[in-house]
Amino acid sequence: MSDGLNMSRRIRRTPYTDRVETAGVRGFSVVNHMLLPKAFKPTVEQDYWHLREHVQLWDVSCQRQVEIAGPDAAKLVQWMTPRDISKAAVGHCLYVPIVDETGGLINDPVLLKLANDRFWLSIADSDVLLYTKGLAIGAGLDVYICEPDVSPLAVQGPKAEDLLAGLFGEDIRQIGFFKYGIFNFQGTKQLIARSGYSRQGGFEIYLNDSALGPALWDCIWDAGQSYNITPGCPNLIERIEGGLFSYGNEMTRENNPLEIGLGKYCTLDGSVEFIGLKALQKIASEGVAREMRGIIFDGVPCPVCSTPWPVMVDNQQVGQITSAIWSPRLKQNVGLSMIERKYWDNGQAVTVFCADKSLRNGNVTTLPFI
């Protein structure tokens, strides 16, 4: 590892990193100042087929929790998101876009309601803890904000439910989508949600105690042998095919939730007070100028999209692809793209300026890719 990415404490190891290395990880990315495994099998495609058919164990500790607790906690959380959280019950998980005063996206976490006055924000890659602290200090709110010792471990794939039911009991099967339950693990109470960053079904175990990390990994790993379990990580093919967006890729502070297709999570009638309400009302009344779409494009398997690729119509840029990959199922390249209103209709012919300097013919399509 000494020549790898993990050269300092600043890029944090997780409770599972030792296991992940033993399991043959082929490199890491960095999310929230923490290691995220990048690949295990020789190709992302092999990981993809396995994820669709079996079950995988993912170290997603980098999905850090921002805990907000105290008398003003519910008020602060509601202030941060356009989504009405008033009807959320304890045991619910809510996908909550967080926006600034311009309506720009700060993050797109999952909110877990732990109690009426205690919440976790399970975050994508930006320091929501600092934003939350800034808001609370600035407004003088009575809240306690911290990053608890919680390290999510995801179990994803069609066999995840059977595997976890065997380990944690049949009650696992009763957890609804984006709901959680509390389960026993070695005498401790742990939160398990039916959620995860794939479309293949599965669970996330919000392990609250780093010291139990290796034991939890081993326990699932051993029981998983009869389910053909492998180590894994968010899969780029599966994510793009499934139309799952990634903060920092498909969305940044330059984007508002309406153009990302998150309008259904925005209460704009004034019944909910939040930062950015006026900005989003204005955008909604004018109509968004661009929106996320899929693009299917031809040619050989495309290279990695590490900077946005221009999408052109008649030699004019009308959008950009921010994530793209060869789909082994569709046998074509697929990309997630922001596209201007005039050109976002299904079937619109476009030209993609690929990073390998090639021009590819493509068509706009709805998401997820069929």
Next chain:
Amino acid sequence: MSDGLNMSRRIRRTPYTDRVETAGVRGFSVVNHMLLPKAFKPTVEQDYWHLREHVQLWDVSCQRQVEIAGPDAAKLVQWMTPRDISKAAVGHCLYVPIVDETGGLINDPVLLKLANDRFWLSIADSDVLLYTKGLAIGAGLDVYICEPDVSPLAVQGPKAEDLLAGLFGEDIRQIGFFKYGIFNFQGTKQLIARSGYSRQGGFEIYLNDSALGPALWDCIWDAGQSYNITPGCPNLIERIEGGLFSYGNEMTRENNPLEIGLGKYCTLDGSVEFIGLKALQKIASEGVAREMRGIIFDGVPCPVCSTPWPVMVDNQQVGQITSAIWSPRLKQNVGLSMIERKYWDNGQAVTVFCADKSLRNGNVTTLPFI
């Protein structure tokens, strides 16, 4: 690169990344969601000797700027730091610890005063922009906060001044330490400061226009040939020997500036109002319980320190090393360590629990290492 770290837009390339790759970079780290070159020569030691004798060109674009402008800008900046900024003039750079309400370190940026109502915070690895936005929104301040298109390029080493004087004029020599001047580059005005993350002297060019990145790199690279210029990056040996701390390694939110040796930047007499004043006053009145020291320890060259190493006296942990390396000049291992008060005296004998499972004998020393 497709199998490397740079697999998505989320981990941003810089205006110099193409040049850095051409120059033979041996890998990247990630700081502020952006690529930072990690090494060029076969060993960090070769980079180290070169840096001490010649001049190097470093892509430090990851030192992102948080611009704070507007009627309340000075008030907000002062609120964020224990350092009295009232006497700073336009043209000054100030090292300003940023602390939260507990006195915990949020970041340790360099503040550049651009005008009485306009500042840049040149940040270490945490999203200060989000914290600043949170404070401003929470407190209803009249400020404009953004990340401008500024990508610092550092020219470090003893020959840096001669090199830049040849390119930008003799006025370069008049820039004082932690001061800046404005210089012409291809018809644009660019800010150049005498600063940088080494003890070998040099400058940082705050290039304000990504599109000029390759031209600026090429211009310095070409002129640098007669000074034996090479590509480089912050050097771990030089940084540790020089006692330069790194946010995320030597300091986190768990640390206050007093124990990091930043007391000289903290005005605690109440003449300056800032977040965390009361907490720091309390810590100062009680005396800090631990402080940063150097540790020189024996044995073969130590491995990479990616998680803190316990420092022991009589089988009791009295501190931890957060960065360590073999010093080719001292021909011993050197580490930066937080040490409890009772054990921080010069010469204190300690035992270091190294990541390679070895126990090393060491002694506490002052910083920087001689």
